[in-house]
Amino acid sequence: MPDSIAPDALRRLVLPDRVHRSLYTDPAIFDLEMTRIFGRCWLFLAHESQIRAPGDFVRARLGREDVIVVRARDGRIRALVNRCTHRGAQVCQAERGNTAGFACPYHAWTFGLDGALNSVPHRQSLPPDFDLKDPRLALAAVPRVESYRGFVFGSLAPGGESLVEHLGPIAAVIDNVVDRAPDGEIEQAGGVARQEYRGNWKLHHENANDTLHPGFVHESSVSAARGDPRDYAAPAYDGHQTHTQMLSNGFGVREWQSLSLTGFPAGHSYMGGFYRGGVLSPDRDDPVWREYRARLVARHGEEKTARVLGEDRFNNLLYPNVSINAQYQQIRVVTPLAVDRTRVTAFCFRLKGAPEALFHRAVRFLTNLSSPASMILSDDIEIFERVQGGLANSEPEWLDQSRGLGADRTEAGGRTVSAGLSELPHRAQYAAWLRYMTAAA
Ligand code: FES
Ligand SMILES: [Fe+2]
Structure with a gap:
């Protein structure tokens, strides 16, 4: 993976008064942006009003990831990676909607709103130790999802600054639009x-x-x-x-x-x-x-x-x-x-x-x-x-x-x-x- 551009080489591309053209044209730099900026920062995913009821979902893009932002039965909002844990098919095609769960179109493995694998067809043909509860068989979840006054953001980095820390003073615009209601x-x-x-x-x-x-x-x-x-x-x-x-x-x-x-x-x-x-x-x-x-x-x-x-x-x-x-x-x-x-x-x-x-x-x-x-x-x-x-x-x-x-x-x-x-x-x-x-x- 493209963690290969040395920091000093990157520093040579950004000066106070100019930036290098490769920032806009070099696919290797784009790959690194997907890893280090879009793969780590807090990114806006959805607004809570789009997923008000349990089962409501909306698709979003988190860096390279195609994710389903969904409200589960317990009211919690999760962002699940749209990729079946069997053979990799997308489990959701719609841009938004309401569903009881996600059924893969390929071999009909079904997943709950929390991403857990609920059922697989022809269970008897699977090995005896195949365990539906194995977390590796659940839809992958985006590690951090947080809301700020109804605006839902996600981050692929498991740790690091909180959403509020990342937004800092620019959060005032979210306050302002909500306060206008x-x-x-x-x-x-x-x-x-x-x-x-x-x-x-x-x-x-x-x-x-x-x-x-x-x-x-x-x-x-x-x-x-x-x-x-x-x-x-x-x-x-x-x-x-x-x-x-x-x-x-x-x-x-x-x-x-x-x-x-x-x-x-x-x-x-x-x-x-x-x-x-x-x-x-x-x-x-x-x-x-x-x-x-x-x-x-x-x-x-x-x-x-x-x-x-x-x-x-x-x-x-x-x-x-x-x-x-x-x-x-x-x-x-x-x-x-x-x-x-x-x-x-x-x-x-x-x-x-x-x-x-x-x-x-x-x-x-x-x-x-x-x-x-x-x-x-x-x-x-x-x-x-x-x-x-x-x-x-x-x-x-x-x-x-x-x-x-x-x-x-x-x-x-x-x-x-x-x-x-x-x-x-x-x-x-x-x-x-x-x-x-x-x-x-
Ligand atoms: S790829 Fe999803 S059930 Fe087979
Ligand atoms: Fe303009």
Whole structure:
């Protein structure tokens, strides 16, 4: 297995102001990422609302592992590896559902929700010491599964830091999305948008808080949104939500620079102040919002409500596999499939106790931003593929990430902060990448 790249060789590939092209193109590096990052870190698997009742399950990818995240009869959530212990067939084909157990389609060994082998056909032909209770015959279980306020994460490492330690201050975005629910709970609802691109997984994360690109990459939708609304025959069907979502990519450099970027030693990052400008803010003076706010005040009181709704963090990356938006209740899961192939899965949440129209806004935001019909993520994906295509050339060897270098401030706990046009999130991600990749097992 590819534990063969020496730490010093890896260190030569990541410098403060640049990274080597092989990080995006070398299958051996990808293999090592699967072992040392996706094979050890806490990865988002599912939301508890997707597996509310015993027998509810949802499939997920944990590094290279195809896992079934399932709620057992005792209420406990487990993540089971989708591989029969007989001859290796997948025991589950559905993406989600409810089941009493898992029956292998090949020779009908059956497994319980806890993964235990319950029955095998033609038992008398097996050796007398064949023991159904032998733990080696149970579906393999992911060693660590933990929830943080309904968000279920798993880690293939049997030990190491806890989920809360790994998330650190970025957990605030999970707190914020849950605190926005007047009933104190959120639930995954609506459809799931899934796209794949022919590019490396890290391109997604770099792009999310890259504030220089929107004016160029999203220029077509920004300029369409800047057209005179009187040119449109029909009145806006959505209270101009789509329009403002497109416009928000049209900040000038001064506006982008007025935002803040924050990176954490674990690789997490977010953009602060994006909503302050008011272009994209969900905080509208309309009857739906007023009703929603009143319900939230009933739960939290005025002061806490103002704090919860005033939280202004955009594109929160929970390194290495998930991005969360609290204001519009969005989540995006990034799954590396190969060095040059990545899947992006996006869905949204309903805030329980909020007016249903608020959920419609979340769905619209998802459609506009992350669905295959999006005029935004589609542009980004096109760029990821062009980058991957460009990096197939052997020269030059390096990618520059020096924008804003020297202006980064390091604060308590090792977080780094800078003004909005910096490539600080890239640097934070690659510092973390190097630490994970060179850590001893
Ligand atoms: S491979 Fe599953 S029962 Fe044979
Ligand atoms: Fe973009």
